Amino acid sequence: MKQYRKGVVVIGCFFFERLTVMFRPKRNGTAVLAILFLTIQPVAWSQQEETRPPGGSTLADQVDLVRGASVCAPTDAPASQLAYDVDLLVVNSRKSRSLSIVPGNPGRSTALRVTVVDLPTPFEIWNGVEMWVGPPTGICELGAQVVGCQPSETEPGIMVAALQCDPHFADWSQFSGYGFCTTELICLHSLDQPCSTNADCADPAIHVQGDAIVPSRLDLSVVDPILHSATYAVQAVDVTCSLDLPENFSPALSVATARWADVTSLSDGVFKAPDDVVNTFDVLATISKFQAFARAPSLVSIDVVGLGSSGPTPVVDNTVTISELVAIIGAFGGANYPFVPGATPCGGTP
Ligand SMILES: [Ca+2]
Numbered sequence: 001m002k003q004y005r006k007g008v009v010v011i012g013c014f015f016f017e018r019l020t021v022m023f024r025p026k027r028n029g030t031a032v033l034a035i036l037f038l039t040i041q042p043v044a045w046s047q048q049e050e051t052r053p054p055g056g057s058t059l060a061d062q063v064d065l066v067r068g069a070s071v072c073a074p075t076d077a078p079a080s081q082l083a084y085d086v087d088l089l090v091v092n093s094r095k096s097r098s099l100s101i102v103p104g105n106p107g108r109s110t111a112l113r114v115t116v117v118d119l120p121t122p123f124e125i126w127n128g129v130e131m132w133v134g135p136p137t138g139i140c141e142l143g144a145q146v147v148g149c150q151p152s153e154t155e156p157g158i159m160v161a162a163l164q165c166d167p168h169f170a171d172w173s174q175f176s177g178y179g180f181c182t183t184e185l186i187c188l189h190s191l192d193q194p195c196s197t198n199a200d201c202a203d204p205a206i207h208v209q210g211d212a213i214v215p216s217r218l219d220l221s222v223v224d225p226i227l228h229s230a231t232y233a234v235q236a237v238d239v240t241c242s243l244d245l246p247e248n249f250s251p252a253l254s255v256a257t258a259r260w261a262d263v264t265s266l267s268d269g270v271f272k273a274p275d276d277v278v279n280t281f282d283v284l285a286t287i288s289k290f291q292a293f294a295r296a297p298s299l300v301s302i303d304v305v306g307l308g309s310s311g312p313t314p315v316v317d318n319t320v321t322i323s324e325l326v327a328i329i330g331a332f333g334g335a336n337y338p339f340v341p342g343a344t345p346c347g348g349t350p
């Protein structure tokens, strides 16, 4: 019992210190958020272990690679590229509303096709729909978000791209986000890799977004809930290849989203990959991003909804507003993803 109390004191001190940092008066309404957070925290500690699905966080640090040659690889390409012309890598940390991939294929013009494989209810009606990754946009995010900027060593940021209905060919290696190197010499907002300067934190990931990217689902209304992962297949195809021949596409890279509003976990005082649990750390991370706290998780993790004139919308908007906080707190209370399928994306026939 003494050890338990000691642990509670340590955790309490940790949160007090974090709140002291975050709640310097920067924005109206901060005091309200602080009270809100302090109100829900006791509930959080009592619930956080109850919402973990069977199997735990087996996908939390997923890194996977598909690599293979397309039958129509251009004959003038170096032999070394012929063997690797369809590299695709899913990077560390799933997101609720984005697919984070590294397209690979430097020096080659490819298009990236996203096929809906298996979505949880009620989005299963979209299974089989095909879309394409559109042109990337840079978002600098060390502090306030600046959409349309070019991330660099001095302006850390991410590259995002919306799904669209037509293929977009590009040498995707020309696009790079940048994390920033913390005093602990770990890159934040990128691959959490060791670093000595920001130059070590180049991040080749493209974060693919759209209303067809929906979160995995854990239905807490049933006994023994099982996480239904929302999965997508990403394939590359070279610009020289016919899009009508399935064999011209790369092997499929399977990418899953995180559970709804599971935006992070916390380890050694640093926000890490989602852990299949929605608890105080997810709320804390969202508040910290709302406050433009530099060590908050990346925007692409926290941005889970858009904000329209009549409330939240299913298309993320590259900003973190009170809508994100409401969504995360709702999920913490057991709410599922609040949106339902609209028209089939791209008018496809699943
Ligand atoms: Ca979490």
Ligand SMILES: [Ca+2]
Pocket: 303, 304, 305, 306, 307, 316, 317, 318, 319, 320, 321, 324
């Ligand atoms: Ca948003």
